[in-house]
Amino acid sequence: MGDHGGAGGSRRRRTGSRPSSLGSGGPAAVAEEVRDSVASPDVGAGGDARALARDKNGDARVGSGPLELRCHRLQDSLFSSNSGFSNYRGILNWCVVMLILSNARLFLENLIKYGILVDPIQVVSLFLKDPYSWPAPCLVIVANVFVVAAFQVEKRLAVGTLTEQAGLLLHVANLVTILCFPASVALLVKSITPVGSLLALVAYTILFLKLISYRDVNLWCRQYRAKAKTASVGKKASGDSTQGTISYPDNLTYRDLYYFIFAPTLCYELNFPRSPRIRKRFLLRRLLEMLFFTQLQVALIQQWMVPTIQNSMKPFKDMDYSRIIERLLKLAVPNHLIWLIFFYWLFHSCMNAVAELMQFGDREFYRDWWNSESVGYFWQNWNIPVHKWCLRHFYKPLLQRGNSKWVARTGVFLASAFFHEYVLSIPLRMFRLWAFTAMMAQVPLAWIVGPFFQGNYGNAAVWLTLIIGQPMAVLMYVHDYYVLNYEPS
Numbered sequence: 001m002g003d004h005g006g007a008g009g010s011r012r013r014r015t016g017s018r019p020s021s022l023g024s025g026g027p028a029a030v031a032e033e034v035r036d037s038v039a040s041p042d043v044g045a046g047g048d049a050r051a052l053a054r055d056k057n058g059d060a061r062v063g064s065g066p067l068e069l070r071c072h073r074l075q076d077s078l079f080s081s082n083s084g085f086s087n088y089r090g091i092l093n094w095c096v097v098m099l100i101l102s103n104a105r106l107f108l109e110n111l112i113k114y115g116i117l118v119d120p121i122q123v124v125s126l127f128l129k130d131p132y133s134w135p136a137p138c139l140v141i142v143a144n145v146f147v148v149a150a151f152q153v154e155k156r157l158a159v160g161t162l163t164e165q166a167g168l169l170l171h172v173a174n175l176v177t178i179l180c181f182p183a184s185v186a187l188l189v190k191s192i193t194p195v196g197s198l199l200a201l202v203a204y205t206i207l208f209l210k211l212i213s214y215r216d217v218n219l220w221c222r223q224y225r226a227k228a229k230t231a232s233v234g235k236k237a238s239g240d241s242t243q244g245t246i247s248y249p250d251n252l253t254y255r256d257l258y259y260f261i262f263a264p265t266l267c268y269e270l271n272f273p274r275s276p277r278i279r280k281r282f283l284l285r286r287l288l289e290m291l292f293f294t295q296l297q298v299a300l301i302q303q304w305m306v307p308t309i310q311n312s313m314k315p316f317k318d319m320d321y322s323r324i325i326e327r328l329l330k331l332a333v334p335n336h337l338i339w340l341i342f343f344y345w346l347f348h349s350c351m352n353a354v355a356e357l358m359q360f361g362d363r364e365f366y367r368d369w370w371n372s373e374s375v376g377y378f379w380q381n382w383n384i385p386v387h388k389w390c391l392r393h394f395y396k397p398l399l400q401r402g403n404s405k406w407v408a409r410t411g412v413f414l415a416s417a418f419f420h421e422y423v424l425s426i427p428l429r430m431f432r433l434w435a436f437t438a439m440m441a442q443v444p445l446a447w448i449v450g451p452f453f454q455g456n457y458g459n460a461a462v463w464l465t466l467i468i469g470q471p472m473a474v475l476m477y478v479h480d481y482y483v484l485n486y487e488p489s
């Protein structure tokens with residue numbers, strides 16, 4: 001494969017799986033050959049002049065001997081890059097079949113070794129320690145207080161009963177409380193489980209990002225209104241108010257704010273694009289996917305990941321490096337599979353279901369991150385709601401204040417690293433900074449992968465960091481949690 005200057009030196013691009021014209025076979029081909037021989041009287045004359053006839057694609061063919069004996073022509077093998085052949089669909093299918101077969105073997109091996117470990121009832125204990133105490137759902141309900149607080153501040157800023165500085169101060173106090181309050185509850189309340197605590201903290205983090213966006217957009221509207229006033233345009237703040245669109249400060253209603261709180265986006269807008277109607281079949285499919293993939297993820301975690309992690313504790317305790325690496329590679333497969341299912345479940349099934357219900361029009365929740373040839377491309381495309389928020393409310397404002405791209409990018413990853421650590425360390429009640437380090441490592445990783453690995457190699461490098469990096473972090477956290485909670489001192 002890849003040898004240049006092949007037999008025919010043909011530069012013709014061919015994407016089909018069959019050469020388009022063969023020397024024999026079928027009346028049409030014979031008729032074509034007869035036409036060729038008429039057009040080129042030298043061909044088949046048996047003389048010294050080895051004249052070349054051309055087929056309809058312009059390929060040269062050696063013409064000698066009776067027509068029915070001609071079955072060769074100048075052409076490259078399919079694996080030669082000169083052949084221009086690019087249809088490897090069958091090979092892709094082969095990869096899928098091999099993948100299914102090898103995983104079926106793993107599945108069977110797992111079943112023989114451990115029996116059936118899937119237990120849906122056990123999942124409930126991950127969310128509830130004490131059936132009479134529901135701290136995580138209570139925390140989420142209390143979050144409404146912060147939504148109302150932000151709304152009241154914006155209302156007063158809009159009518160001018162609050163100065164911008166006082167408004168900023170109140171917003172900052174509200175936002176800091178949004179982060180500190182659930183963290184203290186998660187650390188102090190004994191009946192909260194790590195999973196319940198993690199979900200509550202994720203909900204608060206989302207609220208934190210949404211309320212920053214809400215505050216920023218309303219501030220931009222006020223600034224625009226002030227500019228419009230000084231230019232005595234006298235128009236409403238968000239531009240010419242056309243029929244059916246909302247302009248500042250008419251957007252300041254609970255209905256508008258709660259629409260944004262539940263919408264699958266982190267960036268506030270006065271007039272979100274709306275889909276014309278709820279498509280029931282589409283919604284039903286997404287809901288079924290949500291249900292199915294939730295079950296599948298739970299089953300894979302219980303059946304495949306948990307035993308592998310449990311078996312990794314001893315090599316970690318003994319500091320047996322070769323066994324640790326073997327465990328890491330073993331964990332990489334189920335971990336990666338579950339992560340891919342999680343991606344589809346969250347970004348396609350759940351977000352589309354919520355968007356369909358709310359008739360939220362912008363469905364770009366992810367882009368083709370799987371084609372990433374660089375680390376930067378991956379972060380730009382895998383989680384669009386977070387990336388959009390980062391660009392709009394963090395990265396671009398930092399650039400506009402005169403910071404360099406490097407500073408702005410490092411700042412974004414620093415914030416992202418903080419939140420990754422926040423939603424993991426607090427529920428586990430241990431501070432190890434593995435998630436923080438993993439996120440911060442993305443900045444130097446982008447420098448390494450970018451210049452040294454390009455094209456398919458870059459894509460493979462991104463996949464490798466995803467497949468190996470995540471189980472490494474999982475093992476670190478589980479090991480430390482195990483040592484902290486279950487190891488006799």
Ligand SMILES: CC(C)(COP(=O)(O)OP(=O)(O)OC[C@H]1O[C@@H](n2cnc3c(N)ncnc32)[C@H](O)[C@@H]1OP(=O)(O)O)[C@@H](O)C(=O)NCCC(=O)NCCS
Pocket residue numbers: 376379380383386387388390391395396399400405408409412413416
């Ligand atoms: C840091 C991050 C925001 C950088 O994004 P990027 O797309 O590589 O940034 P770029 O330098 O290419 O610029 C992006 C935008 O800024 C604009 N921009 C560049 N310089 C600018 C300047 N001086 N002033 C204003 N805008 C500028 C660009 O025009 C571009 O705008 P567009 O998106 O509208 O085309 C991105 O990597 C990111 O989102 N990282 C964090 C992701 C994350 O943590 N996700 C968590 C998922 S769990």
